[in-house]
Amino acid sequence: MPESHHADIRRLDLFAEMEESNFKALMRGSYVQNFPQRIELIMEGETSDFLHVVLSGSVDLYSCWNNQETSMATIRPVSTFILAATIKDAPYLMSARTLEKSRIALIPSQDVRAIFDTDAAFARAIVNELAQCYRTVVKNTKDLKLRSSLERLANYLLRQHNKTGSSVIDLSMEKRRLASFLGMTPENLSRAFKGLSPFGVTVSGSQIKIGDVETLEAFAKPSVLIDNMQS
Amino acid sequence: MPESHHADIRRLDLFAEMEESNFKALMRGSYVQNFPQRIELIMEGETSDFLHVVLSGSVDLYSCWNNQETSMATIRPVSTFILAATIKDAPYLMSARTLEKSRIALIPSQDVRAIFDTDAAFARAIVNELAQCYRTVVKNTKDLKLRSSLERLANYLLRQHNKTGSSVIDLSMEKRRLASFLGMTPENLSRAFKGLSPFGVTVSGSQIKIGDVETLEAFAKPSVLIDNMQS
DNA sequence: TCAAGCGTTTGACATTAATCAATTGAAGCG
DNA sequence: CGCTTCAATTGATTAATGTCAAACGCTTGA
Numbered sequence: 001m002p003e004s005h006h007a008d009i010r011r012l013d014l015f016a017e018m019e020e021s022n023f024k025a026l027m028r029g030s031y032v033q034n035f036p037q038r039i040e041l042i043m044e045g046e047t048s049d050f051l052h053v054v055l056s057g058s059v060d061l062y063s064c065w066n067n068q069e070t071s072m073a074t075i076r077p078v079s080t081f082i083l084a085a086t087i088k089d090a091p092y093l094m095s096a097r098t099l100e101k102s103r104i105a106l107i108p109s110q111d112v113r114a115i116f117d118t119d120a121a122f123a124r125a126i127v128n129e130l131a132q133c134y135r136t137v138v139k140n141t142k143d144l145k146l147r148s149s150l151e152r153l154a155n156y157l158l159r160q161h162n163k164t165g166s167s168v169i170d171l172s173m174e175k176r177r178l179a180s181f182l183g184m185t186p187e188n189l190s191r192a193f194k195g196l197s198p199f200g201v202t203v204s205g206s207q208i209k210i211g212d213v214e215t216l217e218a219f220a221k222p223s224v225l226i227d228n229m230q231s
Numbered sequence: 232m233p234e235s236h237h238a239d240i241r242r243l244d245l246f247a248e249m250e251e252s253n254f255k256a257l258m259r260g261s262y263v264q265n266f267p268q269r270i271e272l273i274m275e276g277e278t279s280d281f282l283h284v285v286l287s288g289s290v291d292l293y294s295c296w297n298n299q300e301t302s303m304a305t306i307r308p309v310s311t312f313i314l315a316a317t318i319k320d321a322p323y324l325m326s327a328r329t330l331e332k333s334r335i336a337l338i339p340s341q342d343v344r345a346i347f348d349t350d351a352a353f354a355r356a357i358v359n360e361l362a363q364c365y366r367t368v369v370k371n372t373k374d375l376k377l378r379s380s381l382e383r384l385a386n387y388l389l390r391q392h393n394k395t396g397s398s399v400i401d402l403s404m405e406k407r408r409l410a411s412f413l414g415m416t417p418e419n420l421s422r423a424f425k426g427l428s429p430f431g432v433t434v435s436g437s438q439i440k441i442g443d444v445e446t447l448e449a450f451a452k453p454s455v456l457i458d459n460m461q462s
Numbered sequence: 463t464c465a466a467g468c469g470t471t472t473g474a475c476a477t478t479a480a481t482c483a484a485t486t487g488a489a490g491c492g
Numbered sequence: 493c494g495c496t497t498c499a500a501t502t503g504a505t506t507a508a509t510g511t512c513a514a515a516c517g518c519t520t521g522a
Contacts (some may be wrong), residue, residue, distance in 0.1 A: 131315040
């Protein structure tokens with residue numbers, strides 16, 4: 001792998017604290033690849049050969065059953081995905097495809113597991129990352145089971161607002177994918193946006209404006225135990 | 232803690248491979264407590280002081296939002312819960328209550344984190360457990376987003392069938408809790424059982440009989456990437 | 463510039479699930 | 493035993509969500 005990418009990867013929480021020699025060893029077996037838009041990176045059910053790191057672009061994790069597809073998460077730089085499958089040496093539960101032109105680092109799963117055993121700092125980082133992933137999915141489940149589609153959309157917008165600080169949100173993905181992620185149909189997402197207009201939400205293309213955050217929050221009732229992305 | 236419980240805990244994957252001295256150190260700070268039925272063990276939002284191990288009985292993990300409650304999982308002996316919160320030293324995302332008279336071991340979170348850093352076998356076990364938990368929740372999400380309530384119930388019955396090997400399933404929990412776990416109302420669960428009768432499912436109290444597994448499978452279309460509890 | 467293609471929106475309708483109210487049934491207790 | 497209590501069931505109704513078809517609008521490319 002070209003050394004130029006090392007710094008990006010090293011900055012990741014997962015690799016930041018590990019021994020330099022171990023990091024170098026990991027990088028030796030790894031490589032970086034550029035993928036065009038809409039390329040299938042992995043398919044659910046396959047066995048895990050590489051830990052993937054998104055260096056640039058973005059990746060959609062999705063799952064299928066009975067000819068339906070649902071979007072599970074979007075991975076943005078710089079972070080990893082399919083860590084759990086790598087650790088357990090088990091089949092992927094989700095498929096992944098690039099949403100746009102992306103640069104992905106591939107680190108052999110075997111090396112990750114081997115160095116885990118010898119590098120305590122790396123082990124702790126992996127545990128932290130996994131715990132974080134776990135908690136994210138639990139929050140997601142709570143969102144799905146406890147909220148209506150309108151409430152899910154409202155809280156999604158507020159989360160984006162909190163992340164960027166701006167009251168104008170750029171969806172940065174197709175509405176159909178957002179709909180799938182939120183567990184609804186594109187038609188219903190369209191109607192849900194309309195349903196939020198009494199609370200000051202206006203739509204123009206992929207730009208969503210929150211007229212008054214307090215009003216939207218009064219409806220959405222965000223909770224730190226569902227919507228706080230940090231903890 | 233009375234030594235008599237040590238063996239039960241030691242048998243857990245999480246503790247089986249660690250150094251004896253470290254295990255003893257963990258146990259020194261721990262204690263075992265008996266709880267009656269329907270006792271709140273932890274509340275979501277609290278900070279994590281103890282890793283909990285269910286030695287006997289059973290525990291319901293559930294979450295609330297906006298005056299609604301949903302059951303997230305049932306923990307049966309012998310296994311742990313709230314590992315992720317313990318590791319991250321973060322607030323619980325779920326509440327826990329005993330479903331029946333239960334014996335619970337409480338292991339100080341601080342000790343778990345400390346020994347994690349010094350015992351590689353323990354670290355690997357924790358990572359495995361967390362990865363397992365993560366994958367379980369992901370499967371759960373796929374179940375929720377990709378299936379109708381009737382399909383969720385059918386696949387739940389088939390999973391129980393695979394676990395016990397028997398074609399007569401004892402629900403071993405209130406139907407209302409099963410309904411909550413499956414993401415539906417008790418009324419709808421009742422109707423869903425009726426809806427499965429064309430596929431050979433008969434109900435008498437908490438005993439569910441699968442008349443013909445193949446017929447039910449033809450409807451439920453179970454998938455290893457959702458319903459296999461092992462991988 | 464126009465046409466094609468595709469994502470989005472809209473409306474009508476079907477299906478699914480939730481709610482409300484009433485009844486049934488089973489377990490616990492005096 | 494009979495009463496109380498609460499879960500479970502049933503039916504009627506409403507609400508939420510999905511489906512289908514058509515129209516719209518933006519982007520792309522000849």
